[in-house]
Amino acid sequence: MTIAFKPDETFRGDFRYANSPAAILRFPFPFDQDSYMYGINMEPHTRSTMGGAFAAAFDVDEHYVAECAERAAVLAADPGRCQVLPHMVEAEWDTLELIMESLSADYPEHFTLEREGDDWIWTNRPLSLHQRFRFGDPSSLPQSPFEYIARQAQGDFTLQDQRDGTLYMDGGIATTQADWSLSFDLGMTFHEWHGPVPLAHQKGVFDRALSYLMRVRYGHPARRLNWTMTVHPRLDTSPENYPVWGAGPHHFDGGQHRRDAAFAGRIADILPAAALERAAVLHPRLSCQHR
Amino acid sequence: MRDQPVLSLRVAAAEAIAPTLRRVSLRAADGARLPPAAAGAHITLSLPASGHARPLKNAYTLVSADLEHGYTLIVRRTDPTRGGSQHIHEALAVGDVLEASVPHNLFALHSQAKKVLMIGGGIGITPLLAFIAALRARGTRFELHQICNSAxxxxxxxxxxxxxxxxxxxxAGRSTFDAAVVLGAQPLGTHVYSCGPAALMDAIAAQAxxxxxxxxxxxREDFGAAGGEPFTLTIGTSGARITVAADQTMLEALExxxxxxxxxxRGGACGVCALPVRAGELEHRxxxxxxxxxxxxxxxxxxxxxxxxxxxxxxI
Structure with missing residues (x-):
């Protein structure tokens, strides 16, 4: 399936961004309820054979090139958006291997991985990258292995270490977050980093979600659909940049604007900005502790 | 590796390293790179067994998993009523192809351990061999006590x-190993890993x-308990009877x-598949x-x- 990329899109300033009709049709919804609450909507990542957003391990859509450029811009301004603790170096290589294998298998016309033992050649045609490197040798890549590959994928990622009966966020990249901070959460446990979420703790959502995540097995990926709404298609709604996006003239600060009526006419505008959490949950043990 | 729950593995080497121990190296049957596996991971092999209609599924710890040698196992010949290891000792030959699960790890090293104390009994040495290699590479301090037959x-x-x-x-035997002395001499921040007979692992846990x-x-080593004993499911409304096999979930049998x-x-967290029960005792997991x-x-x-x-x- 060849994707017609839209490299001139922007997620700030003039907000040059739109979804083609085909992109809206492949969106992994419809919304099947009239109201929503936090819930346990994790499920096995069963591949759709009909195309759409569930056909691949890591979805690539028409915004891929523009989103990768946006990520590079955010990282240039704030390198702290990508941080990994030293003991997670094996998880970094696991992530690189998983994403490269998945992209090259799911989108062979756009990505190619050639391997001769630990000598690998990675070709990313949409971003015009051709990289020879030695698997396991970080000096053979322009960035750390995790940052290198996460710059070539849509959506944010975290690396979680499973120990002490919980998951620790011991690494990640966050340039498209719904107002959470990697710098703040780095090293926290699952319940700590979800601490600010209202209502869901009392419903037992996080206890059950943690149990489920700790049992996700290598080779059996899971997914969870998650969406947020923003007025503009701004991907970088980070606490670090709150003065840039939070206080502007288009800020919705609750109250009457949260009524359905306020949003009703905006659904078409909101949909493009809804951020799909790319829920290829990396197997916590293998992604964090392999070899 | 993409989602591919079943691997096809070819026996690349098999050798007796002792009268009851056989070391087996497995590579991907198609020559592809195998999925990585952390120290402590195991795979489940499907092995033909005489007298059984279905292949037996036995879990074996990976002694090592690397690019050069593939997955390496060391299998002890045990009770002949469990036919899996018997097949590995008597029939398995280089070139044979076996079906296996992808690696799964329920016995992973703690990333923050200041020191790792390992206590093995008999063939329980297998994950500890993988640990030793990982700890040497990581530079983490460790101490190993391996109990075995003098042979x-x-x-x-x-x-x-x-x-x-x-x-x-x-x-050589339990008599020279004193769990209280060994555990009592460890510095703070030590993690203990035991693998071997249940009685040994119970004793270590109790002493700790x-x-x-x-x-x-x-x-302690854990292969997980995905399956269980087979049982018969009766649909109350129709009287239909469905057998749930040992390695099958009730949901899979219904489907x-x-x-x-x-x-x-499909992991016991969301509540969607809940079913009403009319009769029978339950093991809730x-x-x-x-x-x-x-x-x-x-x-x-x-x-x-x-x-x-x-x-x-x-x-229903």
């Missing part, structure tokens, strides 16, 4: 290959608890019989039902839970 001492010593300065202790070790620092129970997470709901015995999560006994009647 195995030399073979095990060769497998460990202790380097100068390493705290490696081989014990008695000495006040935090439970989070005490680990195989054409009954769509509806499910989402989910994380969804409340204590009261469990107690009532009136509802079950068929994706993970099973009958405790040989039959269960569903109210």
């Amino acid at each position: 195995d001492l030399r073979v095990f010593a060769a497998l460990i290959g202790a380097q100068p300065g390493e705290a490696v202790h081989l014990h 608890a008695a000495l006040g070790w935090p439970a989070s620092h005490v680990h 195989a019989a054409g009954i769509d129970a509806g499910s989402l997470c 989910d994380h969804y039902l409340s204590a009261d709901e469990r107690q009532s015995g009136a509802v079950v999560m068929p994706c993970v839970s099973r009958a405790r006994g040989d039959s269960l009647v569903l109210d």
